[in-house]
Amino acid sequence: MTRSLWHSSVGKKAVMAVTGLIMLGYLVAHMMGNLKIFFGPGEFNGYGHWLRHMGEPVLHSHWGLWAVRVVLVASVVLHGVAAYQLSRRDIDARPMRYAHPRRRASYATRTMRWGGVIIGLFVVWHILDLTTLTVNENAQAGHPYENVVATFSTWYGNLIYIVAMLAVALHVRHGFRSAAHTLGAGSAARDRVLAGVADILAAVLFVGFVSVPVAVMTGVVS
Numbered sequence: 001m002t003r004s005l006w007h008s009s010v011g012k013k014a015v016m017a018v019t020g021l022i023m024l025g026y027l028v029a030h031m032m033g034n035l036k037i038f039f040g041p042g043e044f045n046g047y048g049h050w051l052r053h054m055g056e057p058v059l060h061s062h063w064g065l066w067a068v069r070v071v072l073v074a075s076v077v078l079h080g081v082a083a084y085q086l087s088r089r090d091i092d093a094r095p096m097r098y099a100h101p102r103r104r105a106s107y108a109t110r111t112m113r114w115g116g117v118i119i120g121l122f123v124v125w126h127i128l129d130l131t132t133l134t135v136n137e138n139a140q141a142g143h144p145y146e147n148v149v150a151t152f153s154t155w156y157g158n159l160i161y162i163v164a165m166l167a168v169a170l171h172v173r174h175g176f177r178s179a180a181h182t183l184g185a186g187s188a189a190r191d192r193v194l195a196g197v198a199d200i201l202a203a204v205l206f207v208g209f210v211s212v213p214v215a216v217m218t219g220v221v222s
Helices: 002-007 009-039 041-053 063-093 112-130 144-151 155-182 191-218
Strands: none
Touching: 002 009, 009 041, 009 063, 009 155, 009 191, 041 063, 041 144, 063 112, 112 144, 112 155, 144 191, 155 191
């Protein structure tokens, strides 16, 4: 049953919807955590410490964090594989180009695939920058506040982050509505409400995430 569900287009869309909502929940929580930087290094570094030790004493140190990472990695892989396979099916079903080319979808819809690639590349950069500290020249292990400031004190750190957050916002704007329809929550009557919720979610995430590099650039956070 599980195998046949995965091999069907409906099953792949359901997998994309569920994993997309998992990642959306993570994005909201991650954004809220990032905003702690406005309360100073003590608050933000304390939050970083809590992340590494959440679940104690029931869980061993870092186990809770790794559990979150495993769920996220699984969600990203399943989401990406399902998206790629559905895309290939769509291309195979339409081997000939339309006789009269015209725009058939919104800007967000047309850029979902490239947006996914941009987000995937950004995740790799983000891990190397603020988790392993490989590409962060002024990083200090155990000092997340200082490391964030160091990242956004460079023009390329800001550019990469802002472009990626724009891709995330567009992805969420389109993906939320698609997930709602796939899981049966969408309808003609609810479509305007879903569109409004998707727009608000995308805007809040974009402003929330981008407010951090802007704050560093303007000296509000230093």
